[in-house]
Amino acid sequence: MAASWRAKDVRPTKRQADPPVAVERRRLQAKFGYNQNVSDCKSGGQLTHPLDAFSKYTQRRRLLFQVGDVISYLEMCSAEGVNLQRGMNFRLGKTYSVILMSVRPNAPYADRIEENGRVLIYEGHDVPRRKNGPDPKSVDQPMLNPGGSLTQNGLFYQAAKRYIEDDEPPEPVKVYEKIRSGIWTYNGFFLLIDAWIEQSNGRKVFKFKLEISEDQSRLEIATNAISLNHNRLIPAEVKRAVWKRDKGRCVICGSTKNLHFDHIIPYSKGGSSLVADNIQLLCAKHNLEKRDKIE
Numbered sequence: 001m002a003a004s005w006r007a008k009d010v011r012p013t014k015r016q017a018d019p020p021v022a023v024e025r026r027r028l029q030a031k032f033g034y035n036q037n038v039s040d041c042k043s044g045g046q047l048t049h050p051l052d053a054f055s056k057y058t059q060r061r062r063l064l065f066q067v068g069d070v071i072s073y074l075e076m077c078s079a080e081g082v083n084l085q086r087g088m089n090f091r092l093g094k095t096y097s098v099i100l101m102s103v104r105p106n107a108p109y110a111d112r113i114e115e116n117g118r119v120l121i122y123e124g125h126d127v128p129r130r131k132n133g134p135d136p137k138s139v140d141q142p143m144l145n146p147g148g149s150l151t152q153n154g155l156f157y158q159a160a161k162r163y164i165e166d167d168e169p170p171e172p173v174k175v176y177e178k179i180r181s182g183i184w185t186y187n188g189f190f191l192l193i194d195a196w197i198e199q200s201n202g203r204k205v206f207k208f209k210l211e212i213s214e215d216q217s218r219l220e221i222a223t224n225a226i227s228l229n230h231n232r233l234i235p236a237e238v239k240r241a242v243w244k245r246d247k248g249r250c251v252i253c254g255s256t257k258n259l260h261f262d263h264i265i266p267y268s269k270g271g272s273s274l275v276a277d278n279i280q281l282l283c284a285k286h287n288l289e290k291r292d293k294i295e
């Protein structure tokens, strides 16, 4: 199995838990029967043959996620058109950046959610671990690479300063979150509004403040993404509790495919994002049916 993964366009990686994008691309092609490639992802996934409304919807949603969708690592990479190896990806797309977060108890970085799910505080990243090098957790997080170029910390930091000091528009940042091994959710677009360096356990770490965008739709149009009007993040511990309670299945039909974290009472109608009682897992079909009833 491992040998068949070694496609040319895949960078070698020590973590082989997730097979590369090329494999996922072939899987999606087999599943959907059309030639989905990187430019399709970026141009919004043009469909090349007639499909009924439901499969058209599911096809689009696997490339262009809604906020709250449960996705695999490979689907995330397919949507972004790259093999995501790093947590921080400045200007991965032409018009936005991508960060991967994890607030699990054993997560490597201290990311946190504040202000009822509106604000995300994201920690910068350590120097890479090197043979005979220092413990990355014992040294300052770097602004610059050894050659003098900005690290990902530096790129995000400078972008935040340009917003604060030079009145430039804030950097849009797409946020994906790991729930458990191989299982991710799409958290939507945030705006990078501040950055600072603080002391933590005797060393300097970067902190980035991101605010969920009230205007997801404008960013979605600009970047060919879609979502409903979710404007509050479901905290990771709530997502984990819901996942466990619903056993990773649609609560209506038991499907384990194309799942979505659904607000039982929509946020717009006063439902909370912060309690598991108001969140459930639905498959794409039942999520769509429910949405049609509400709208």
Ligand SMILES: [Zn+2]
Binding pocket: 250, 251, 252, 253, 254, 255, 282, 283, 284, 285, 286
């Ligand atoms: Zn279902």
